Amino acid sequence: EPEVTQTPSHQVTQMGQEVILRCVPISNHLYFYWYRQILGQKVEFLVSFYNNEISEKSEIFDDQFSVERPDGSNFTLKIRSTKLEDSAMYFCASVPGLAGGTDTQYFGPGTRLTVL
Amino acid sequence: GNSVTQMEGPVTLSEEAFLTINCTYTATGYPSLFWYVQYPGEGLQLLLKATKADDKGSNKGFEATYRKETTSFHLEKGSVQVSDSAVYFCALPPHTGFQKLVFGTGTRLLVSP
Numbered sequence: 001e002p003e004v005t006q007t008p009s010h011q012v013t014q015m016g017q018e019v020i021l022r023c024v025p026i027s028n029h030l031y032f033y034w035y036r037q038i039l040g041q042k043v044e045f046l047v048s049f050y051n052n053e054i055s056e057k058s059e060i061f062d063d064q065f066s067v068e069r070p071d072g073s074n075f076t077l078k079i080r081s082t083k084l085e086d087s088a089m090y091f092c093a094s095v096p097g098l099a100g101g102t103d104t105q106y107f108g109p110g111t112r113l114t115v116l
Numbered sequence: 117g118n119s120v121t122q123m124e125g126p127v128t129l130s131e132e133a134f135l136t137i138n139c140t141y142t143a144t145g146y147p148s149l150f151w152y153v154q155y156p157g158e159g160l161q162l163l164l165k166a167t168k169a170d171d172k173g174s175n176k177g178f179e180a181t182y183r184k185e186t187t188s189f190h191l192e193k194g195s196v197q198v199s200d201s202a203v204y205f206c207a208l209p210p211h212t213g214f215q216k217l218v219f220g221t222g223t224r225l226l227v228s229p
Contacts, residue, residue, distance in 0.1 A: 033216060043160070043205060045216040056216060091159060093217075103148050103167075103209065105217055109159035 002026040004108035006092050012114045013082055021077045021111045023092030030097030032075045033105065034067065036060070036088040043091070049075065050097070082115045089113075117210040118143040122220030125203075129196055129227050137191040137223045139180075139206035149173075149182050149189040150217065152205045160205070163191075201227045 005024045013019050025032050034046040047057040047067055054067065066078045075094075079086055089112050093105040123138040141149065151163040151173070164173035166182035166189065173180050178193045191204060203222045209215040 035217075042221045043207075043217075043219040045218070048216050089159075093160075104150070104162055104165060106162070107152075107160040 004092055004094055004106050006090075006108035006111050008111060009109065010112045010114070012116065015084055015115055016081050019079050019082055019113060021079075021090050021092075021113070023075045023077070023108055024073055025075055025092065025094035026096075026106055027073075028096070029094035029106075031055075031095040032069070033093040033095075034077045035091045035093065035107075037091065037110075038085075038088045046077070046090075079113075082113075084115050087113055087115045117218070118147060118208050119218055120206045120208055120220040122206045123223055124221070125224040127223060127225045129225070131198055131227055131229050132195045133227075135191070135193040135196045135200075135225065137204055137206075137225070139189045139191065139220060141187050141189060141206075141208055143187070143208060146184070147209050149180070150207045151178070151180055151189070151191050152207055152219075154203045154205065154222070156202070163204070196225070196227045198227045198229055201225055 007022045032049040035043050037043045045058050047061045048055045049067055064080045068076050089110045091110045092108040095105050120141045148167045150165045152160045153163045154160050164175040166173040169182055169184040171182045180189050180191045203224045205222045206220040207217040
């Protein structure tokens with residue numbers, strides 16, 4: 001069964017450094033999402049992406065964050081200058097997005113980001 | 117917008133006990149409702165879903181019924197196993213369509229032998 005994959009599984013970085021988290025959504029899915037989960041807290045929406053542009057973003061998704069689908073398969077989340085409070089598990093998700101089709105979101109295994 | 121309220125945990129049970137994890141929702145219209153599970157050290161997995169009122173989602177012995185009258189989507193299992201120990205999240209989209217998901221706070225289930 002097709003899966004959403006994410007790399008790396010764990011990223012450790014110094015405060016102020018840039019990080020890029022990578023996701024490969026399920027092939028021919030049309031809607032893509034990033035969420036994050038700070039340790040012990042609820043899962044929070046960051047951004048959704050459709051037709052090569054951001055369709056919605058949360059207050060968390062400030063100018064330090066950006067997303068890109070550079071090659072039709074990868075979907076990346078970049079944090080330009082990481083802060084300690086960016087330490088979290090980051091999940092990518094995708095939805096087929098066909099009219100009348102399932103609205104189930106399929107999640108990747110997550111990338112644990114640790115900012116020192 | 118739509119939202120969910122989930123019972124706080126942890127829920128601690130002995131193996132073979134009956135499980136209920138409460139979830140109530142506030143919604144405009146009738147969006148799909150979801151239960152996701154997060155096993156220790158892993159990502160989010162869809163456990164079950166229901167797409168309309170009175171629908172029952174089921175998977176791996178877990179069930180949840182979409183109840184419009186009580187705006188609830190409680191998760192139940194007749195006999196839990198140690199391997200069911202995980203965090204369970206109730207979720208729904210803020211509106212119909214291919215929107216983000218709004219998650220509950222999660223309920224940790226601990227099952228002892």
